[in-house]
Amino acid sequence: MSPVLRQGWDRFTLYLPIILMGLLALGTWWLVRNAPAPIAAAAPPSNGNQPDYFMKVFSVKSFDATGRMQSEIKGDMGRHFPDTDTLEIDNVRMRSVTPQGIVTLATANRALSNADGSEVQLFGNAVVTREAQPRLEFRGEFLHAFTQAERVRSDQPVVLIRGNDKFTADAMEYDHLDQVLQLRGRVRGVLMPAAPR
Template identity: 65%
Template sequence: MWRQTWDRLSLYLPVLLMGLLALGTWWLVRNAPTPLSPAAATAPGDEPDYTMRSFSVRHFDESGRLQSEVRGEEARHYPRTNTVEIDRVRMRSIGPDGRVTVATADRALSNADGSEVQLFGNAVVTRQPLPPRPGQTPQPVLEFRGEFLHAFTRAERVTSDRPVVLTRGADRFTADRLEYDHVAQVLQLQGRVQGVLQPGRAR
C-alpha cells in the first residue's frame, strides 16, 4: 500500500513544483524593468538595483491562453548575485489540460533563469484536480506544505531540510526532511516519518 501511494505521488510532484516555479520566476525576471541609468549598475552588491511593489506578471501562450501568473507584495533584484526576492509571493499555473496549480509563501528567492527557487515561510503548493468525467472516480487535491522548499527545476529535484507535510485527499504524510529526484524516480522522506492512509469509501 505504501509503495503504491508513493508511486501515485511521484506522478504529481514534478509538475506541481518545478513547472510552476520555473514558469513564474523566469517570466518575472524577463519582464522586470531595467535600471533607469548606468549609475544603478554601480550600486553596492548587497543593495537591490530595482524594486517592484504590488506587482503581477502574467505569461500567455501564442493563442492568448493564460499559462502562469506571479503576484507579490514586493520584489527586489540583487545585481551581485543576479537573484530576485519576492515578498508574499503567489504563483499560479494552468496546465495544457486546464489543471490549476498554486504556490504561496511568505518569501521566495529565485536565480535569474528560474532554475533554482527557494520558498520560505508557510510554503504551500496545491494542485487542484480536474472535474471527473462521467464514470470516472474524482481525483483528490494534492498539497505539499513546509516552512522551506527548495526546487531545482532543470535537474528536476526538490529538497527540504525542514519538516514537510504531504497530503493527498484524506491521506497525510509527515517527515523531517525531503529528497525528491524525478529523473531517478526516487522520493525519500527522512527523520521521523509518519503516514495515515484512509480506507477507500465504498461506492
Template identity: 85%
Template sequence: MSPLLRQGWERFTLYLPIILMGLLAMGTWWLVRNAPAPLPPASEPSQLHEPDYFMKGFSVKSFDATGRMQSEVTGDVGRHYPDSDTLEIDNVRMRSVTPQGVLTVATARRALSNGDGSEVQLFGNAVVTREVQPRLEFRGEFLHAFTQAERVRSDQPVVLTRGNDRFTADAMEYDNLDQVLQLRGRVRGVLMPAATR
C-alpha cells in the same frame, strides 16, 4: 685643411658612432627614469548584490500562444538582482495551470526565483498545493520547486497531505512526472481508510 686638423677630424668621425650610441643610451635611460609610472590595470567593477528595480503590489501573468493563462505571480514587493538574475518576492502567491487544466498554487512569506522562473525557493510558511484528485499539499518552512520538471523538494521538515492521508518527514523529494515521492529522516504517516459505500 692642415694635416693636424685633418687627423683630428678622421679620429672624430671614427669614434662618432660610439659617441652617438652612448648619447642615445643615456637619453633612453633618462627617459625611462623620468617617465611616469604605468597606470595599474583597470579592475572590473565589482557587481554588488543590489536590486536594479522594484515592484510593489504587483501581479505578473504569462500566457501561451493561444492566449490561455499559464501562470500568475503576485506579491507585496519584488526585487530583481542583475548580478544573479534572480527575483526576490515578499508575501508571494503563485498559480500555474497545466495544459490539462491542473491548478498548482504556492504561497510563502518570501520567494527567490531564477531568471526564467523554472526554479523557485519558498521560505517561511511555504505551501504548495496541486488541485488534483486526491488533493496534494506540501507544507514546510522551506520548499524548493522546479516548475518545468514538476518537482518539489526540501531538506527541512515537511508535512504532506494527500486527500485524508497525512505524512511528516525530515526531508522530501517529489517528482510529479515519475509519480515518485521520497520521504527521509523520521517519517510518520496516518493513512485513513477509504470511505465505504
C-alpha cells in the same frame, strides 16, 4: 686623408649604431621617468548584492512561445538583484500551469525566484498545492519548488497531504514526472480508507 685619421673614422662608423642605440635608450628612459602618471580608469560602481529595482503590489507573468501563460508571481514587495538575476518577494502567491493544464499554487511569507520563475525557494508558512487528482499539498517552513520540472523538495520538516492521506517527515523530495516521493528522517503517515463506491 692620413691613415691614422682614416682608421679612426672607420672605428667610429663601426661603433656608430651602438652609440646611437645607447643615446636612444637613454632618451627613452628619461622620457618615461619624467612623463606624468597615466590617469587610472574609473572603476564601475559596485553595488555588491544590492537590488537595482523594487516593485510594490505587483504581478509578473511568463508565457511560452505560443502565448500560453506558464506562470504568474504576485507579491506585496519585490526586489530584483542583478548580480544573481533573482527576485526576492514578500508575501508571495504563485500560480503555474503545465502544458497539460494542471495548476500548481504556492504561497509563503517570502520567496526567492530565478528570472523565469522556474525555480522558487519558499520561506515561512510555505504551501505548494497541485490541483490534480488526487490533490497534493506540501506544507513546511521551507520548500524548494521547480515549476517546469514539476518537483518539490525540502531539507526541513514537511507535511504532505494526498487526498485524505497525511504524511509528515524531516525531509522530502517529490518528482511528479517520475511519480517518486522520498520521505526521510522520522516519517509518519495516516492512510484513510477509500470511500465505498
